[in-house]
Amino acid sequence: MAPRSALAVAALTLALGMALALPARPVAAQAQAPAPVAPAVPPAEGGRAEIVLNPERELGERLWQAAWDNLAGQTLVLGAGYEQGTLKFPSFRGELGASPQITDNGRITLLLRYETQERYFAQYPLRFGKAAFGYNFVGSYSQLRVDRQLAGSAFVGQGLGTVVQGDYLVGAPQLFVRMGPLYPEHAVFWKFGAGLGAGLVRLSGSVLPRNGTAGDTPQSVDTHGAKLAEYINVIWELQVEHWLLAFRSLYLAGRAQTDRYTYEVYSLSLGYGLRF
């Protein structure tokens, strides 16, 4: 439930923040209006109209373009990060009290992510840039390996001889807000996004049904190939030129044999975006 809660609170917060702090009229709407931008003073004596532009708004737009236009486009992000992933079974084989959870206690992983070009449906001026609400499509591939059963702790597992490994390919349309540039002369942006999609997940291994209590014997877990799973992705990202520092929460939910599982990941990654 954690990613869903995060999604809800983030959406509420952003909506509240924008409603409170930003002018009512988006930049995009103004951009479509016929020139002059606004406001036009009535013609002076002699019939000559005096046009007063909004210099702050123009500056914000120019700074955004200068900083972002070189980075816009399809992106392949390559990098590495530190993450903790936990595989959870709410119930297991119908056995009383069986709800195994197995984690990796944190590990270094590779980052491989693809994003389509961003599209914006609402943009609001900031003093040195814009806040843009938009959407795109995000896909990523990763491997998982969990070998520490959660016996007496919510997040630190113990090595009890069990392991589940596999990989997943996921994709989702993503809604986001991007703000920036943070500094007028540098392409520094903040982005918060959330996506709901699907993925193909492949798992195999074994777990102790009751997290290692007396009498447990390992039982197999297997998706028998790549199987469809639900996917939720939430990111908090700082972008400096082509470099990305990303906090990510990922949530997968599917079935392995007859048992429903969730796989939750919290990660911090550093990547480099290749634009094409």
Place this chain on the structure above:
Amino acid sequence: MRRATWIAALAVLLAMLLAGLPLPPAVALAAPEQGLGLALGPEAHSVRTQLGDGSEERYTSAGVGLAGDLQFVVDDRWSLSPFLQLSLERTHGDRNVVASHQAAGFQVRRWWDSAFVAVHAAYYVELLATPGSSRTRYGPGLGAAIGAEPSGRPSWALQVDLPLLLATHSTQVGLRLQVGWRWR
């Protein structure tokens, strides 16, 4: 203080911000400044949890907190700040362990000269760690802050946090004082 009281106080603060609180005409505006900010300072939490057997667990914690934020200026009166915070604390009371409180959130600031009042929503995490056993709880919440960022001098902020959903029968209040610097 009861959770409902805190929510009411935050709602009143929010209403004040929405109303715009017109400035005294004598006050000259100095714009808030945009940039990355880092801050450090003391932090404390008070946690009360209703246990399954009807008893109540209470503990307080105190330690040091670190915070980072990105401040985006909208105009002379408003700014937006996504932020991250974490702390290292020691608990006292019914639990005596090492604790860490973390938050990722989004703050809206209303400025008067170099001083601000802010409200924020965040996702909170509480981590209690002892050798061989740990507990983590998390959920969304609200908060408020006051502070100042004088140009060319260190900034400061006093912040109250109210994680709402750490647990069904748990009430938590956090207080942090941050002194830091903004790179403009």
